[in-house]
Amino acid sequence: MDTRGRKIGIIVAVVAGLVILFFVGRYFITNKTEKSNQAKIEKEKEDLSEKETRQLAQSLHEACIYAASVGIDTSRYATVADADQNKAKLTNMLLELRYGKKPSRLEFNGLKESVDSLWATKANPSELTTLATFGPYKQLAAHYSRLQKSGATNNPGMADSLRLIRQTLNFYRYINRFDPDQFVLVNIPAGELNVFDRTGKRLLPMQVISGKPDKMTPCMVTYIQDIVMYPYWNVPQNIALDEMLPRMKRDLSYIYNQNLQILDAKNKEVDPEEIDWDALSETNFPYRVRQASGCENSLGLLKFNLANPLAIYLHDTNSRDLFKSTKDHWRSHGCVRVQKPVELANLILGTKTFDADFMNKCLIDQKPTTLPTKKFPVFIAYNVADVDAAGKLRFYNDVYSLDK
Incomplete structure (x- = not known):
């Protein structure tokens, strides 16, 4: 029984060893395969990233060419080695192409602007030529491109003409922020x-x-x-004081000939004949002038x-x-x-x-x-x-x- 028991123990030990050896070998083989596959995936990602970076740089370059042809300063949009920066530049350029920049001479804006930032992340740079639909803008852009290609851009007069056209092109793009019918x-x-x-x-x-x-x-x-x-016509106070008051003081007939009305602080009409005109001046005029x-x-x-x-x-x-x-x-x-x-x-x-x-x-x-x-x-x-x-x-x- 002891001999038989030892034989059974040896057989169990051998089988157990084989099983352990099988799983250990399988682990190492699987691990090696996984590492190989992971390396392959990382390589593919790297190749894809490089391809996307090249494509992004190419898209930005092409967009710059078109933007320059319609009067946009593209120097700040030049391609760089960083993909994220190129992506941001492309987005900003597309937004400027569609919506322009706020005109420097604008003294008041009473309309709500609407800029679709999400559009720029989805827009196809190869379709930029279809972006402009406003007739005068397209005509002006064509003139700009023609003059730009004339070869005389170093001429001071030509450079000034191009600058003036650029201002108007930007103004037309700015109108797109309001999308009026x-x-x-x-x-x-x-x-x-x-x-x-x-x-x-x-x-x-x-x-x-x-x-x-x-x-x-x-x-x-x-x-x-x-x-x-x-x-x-509610006469502006500066016109009433600078231009009208001296004439009214000289001759009251000016008031009647011009159909003017003199109103007090309560907005009630005052008879010009009852006003002490000699006491009035530019700094002492408690009235408002209105033309009927x-x-x-x-x-x-x-x-x-x-x-x-x-x-x-x-x-x-x-x-x-x-x-x-x-x-x-x-x-x-x-x-x-x-x-x-x-x-x-x-x-x-x-x-x-x-x-x-x-x-x-x-x-x-x-x-x-x-x-x-x-x-x-x-x-x-x-x-x-x-x-x-x-x-x-x-x-x-x-x-x-x-x-x-």
Whole structure:
């Protein structure tokens, strides 16, 4: 029994050893295979990462070429060795291509901006040429590219022209932050107002008269709040004191001839004959001056109120002949006189509220009537370089000497 027991013990020990040897060997073989596979996976990841890095750098390079062709300074977007930096640069460039930068001359923005940052992470750089859909922008970009390729960029005059075009191209990109279906664009140097749709079609072109050089019309992004029929002209205090007070003190007939009303602190009209004019001065004038509504009102028969703290608005004028008799379209105190107020009002209101005879009827004893309207975007810009209705490149007079 002892011998047999020893034999059984030896057999068990041998079997156990074989089993242990099998599993140990299997462990080492599996471990080696796993390490080999892991090394292979890491190599594949590294190769893929290098490929993606090269592709990203190539995409950024291609985007830079296109961006430069539409007037964007690409020096800050140059490719580097770091993939994360290239990715961030590509995203920022795509956002600038679509939304531009805030124009430096913008004094007020009354519209909410909307920038889709997520779009830039999904956009295909190879499809950038399809990004621009606004007609004047595409035409201006084509002129920029043509001049850029002319080989005369070292010429000071050409360099200045390209700089002016770049400013306007950026302005058109900036409009995309608001995505308007229709909007009013006043271009001060051109002396023009256009109503555009989102494709760039000019729905209602007209002339305007804006501020003179010492009373510049400010650049702004805003909207039309409402339209006033037969408006009062609430004379700005600086005009009342600097221009009107000396004339009123010399001759009260000036007040009656200009249909002016003198209002006290309670907004009640005061009889000019009962005022001690000798006691009044620029520092002592407890009144407000208002011009009564009617045909002779300086604002004409229609006023387009704009949302802004600068007291700037669009309006008709009692001197409509100026649009034909002079080329000086920069002679107001800052507000913008429009050539076609009836057409503009009807377009904004979305219905033919005023007929062609409205401007000629000039009804008497009318009080101001406010017509509510939807928020209609208005951009007042200073674009010396632009394209006209025919797509021709134009350089307008730098009337405010802002681009010297």
